[in-house]
Amino acid sequence: MDNHNISVGLDIGTTKIVAMIGRKNEYGKVExxxxxxxxSMGVHRGVVNNITQTIQSIQQAVQEAEAAASEKIEDVTVGIAGQHIRSLQHSDYITRANSDMVIDESDIDRLINQVHKLVMLPGEEIIHVLPQEFKIDGQAEIKEPIGMYGGRLEANFHVVVGQVSSIRNIGRCVKSSGLELEGITLEPLASANAVLSQEEKxxxxxLIDIGGGTTDLAVFKDGIIRHTAVIPFGGNxxxxxxxxxxSIIEKQAELLKIKFGSAWPGENKDNEIVSIPGLRGREPKEITLKNLSKIIHARVVEIIEQVYVEIKNYGHEEQKKKLIAGIVLTGGGSQLKHLKQLVEYITGMDTRIGYPNEHLAGDSDDDIASPLFATAVGLVMDGLKRQDRKKAEAFEEEIFNAAELEQSAELEQEVVVEQTVKERRSFLDKLTERVKEFLDNAE
Structure with missing residues (x-):
């Protein structure tokens, strides 16, 4: 497989595991x-609880994707979610030794590394440290501090925390399936990249991603992620x-939900009845659609109210933090009839269903543009971005080497200075390396 043009997203969910192969076409869209x-057999609420079954499910999805694309899969970008994910806000600062020099990458790295030293609960690890805005010598609301002068560099951070064991278990499943772990991404972020436009952010x-086992939330404002949460309830x-x-079996309940389910009881007449065949010669069961939607409504209201509490925790009710673009629903659970109207009724916020066709090539299959595949599309995009970054670094290296051969020692020094001001590697890249290292040592 030509790794340079193709990216594979692996969405390990509670109800399904999706392997998706994609590449960028000449217009920069994802094909x-x-x-x-x-x-998905061995995952409960986003957390692996049976390694053997999960490996089998991953291998099955990967083989199917390989057959459809006639490509061999080697590296994958994996999504991480689950009820163990939590986030917190944290402020930190550093005092610079020399305020006559401009702030550069190394100062920001030092500040971010300081946040990584935060004491977590046993077994927890910081997954993401996302700077919100910076303050230099008391001057607030600075988006990009590089190149500015100042003695005290301060920042507010959005810190995402997860359980080390859960992350390592996912790494183990991927490796045992004969795949290499190319990157790890937080699933709400992957879904957001796939279905949200820059204007909305x-x-x-x-963004509310209603999956089988969990409901993920990601809040954006001024183009920056402000809040994330994972609620341990979903379509299941x-x-x-x-x-x-x-009093019916699970398979029938799932079919009832998909075919006749509605989140709004008022929509159904009292005399609308669906008949379900009984088990092994028993009498068929008759269920009124009104009762069915009452059952669904009660649980959906509970999920939405929990999500709304998280949106309020972010501070949506403050004028400055108001979410003007409202709510975007995605994930398999967002396909429930009349859910959009119910969300608008409970939260009073504009709502739309998010389809991952924002970045997909025009001739993509309609099935792929379903909210069901939002996370997988986001993971493919994330893998492609990671490859672009590696290409840029390799290209810089080539230029640097060529310049080194051609130019004198004096010029060499200048190139070295330029070389150090490279794009900062995301912490997730470092985390991926750590997980790989751990898995190699565990063998």
Whole structure:
């Protein structure tokens, strides 16, 4: 496989595992070459709880994607979510030794590394440190401090924390499936990249990704991620409620939800009835659609209210932090009938369903542009970005080497100075390396 042009996203979800192969076309859009999907057997609420079953599901999805794209998969970008993910706000500062020199990458790195020394709960590790805005010598709201003068550099950070064991378990499943871990991305961020426009991120928007096991939230304002949360409820809990409320088996409950389910009980007449075949010669069961939607409505309201609490925690009710673009719903759970209207009714915020066609090539299959695949598309995009970054670094290296051969020692020094001002590697790249290292040593 030509690794330089192709990226593979692996979405390890609670209900399904998706392997998606994509590449950039000449217009800079993402072209999906193949998709593989398998039932997720060993994952509960976004956390791996059976390694063997998860490996089998990953291999099945990967083989399907390889057959569809006629490509061999080697490296994958994996999404991480689950109920163990939490986020916090933190402020930190450094005092610079020489305030006569301009602030550069090394100062920001020093500040970010300081945040990584925060004491976490046992077994937890910082996944992301995302700077919000900077302050230099008391001057606030600075977006880009590089190149400015100042003695005290301060910043507010959005820190995302997760359990080390969960991250390592995902790494183990990927490696045991015969794949290399190219990168790890937080799933709400991947979904956001796939379905949100830059204008929405600037205006302020909350992305709600309703999966099978969890509901992920990512809040953006002024183009920067401000808040993330993972709520340990998703579409599976609704299916469970239908199963118990109507005394039917899970398979029938899932079909009922997809075919006849609605989040708004008022939509159904009292006399609308659906008949379900009984088990092994038993009498068929009759269920009124009104009752069905009452069961769904009760659970959906609970999920949305929990998400709304998180949006309020971010501070949406303050004028300055108002989310002008409202809410975008994505994920498999967002396909529930009348969900958009219910979300608007509970939160009073404008709502739309997010399809991952924002960055997809025009001739993409309609199925791929479904909210179901938002995370997978986002992971493919993330992998492509990572490759572009590596290409840029390799290109810089080539130029640097050529310049080194051609120029005198004096000029060499200048090139070395330029070389140090490279794009800062994201912490997730470093985390991926650490997970790889851990897995290599564990063998």
């Amino acid at each position: 999906i070459l193949g998709v593989g999907k398998s039932k 600037e205006a302020g928007v909350a 809990v609704i299916t469970e409620d239908i199963k118990e409320g109507c």
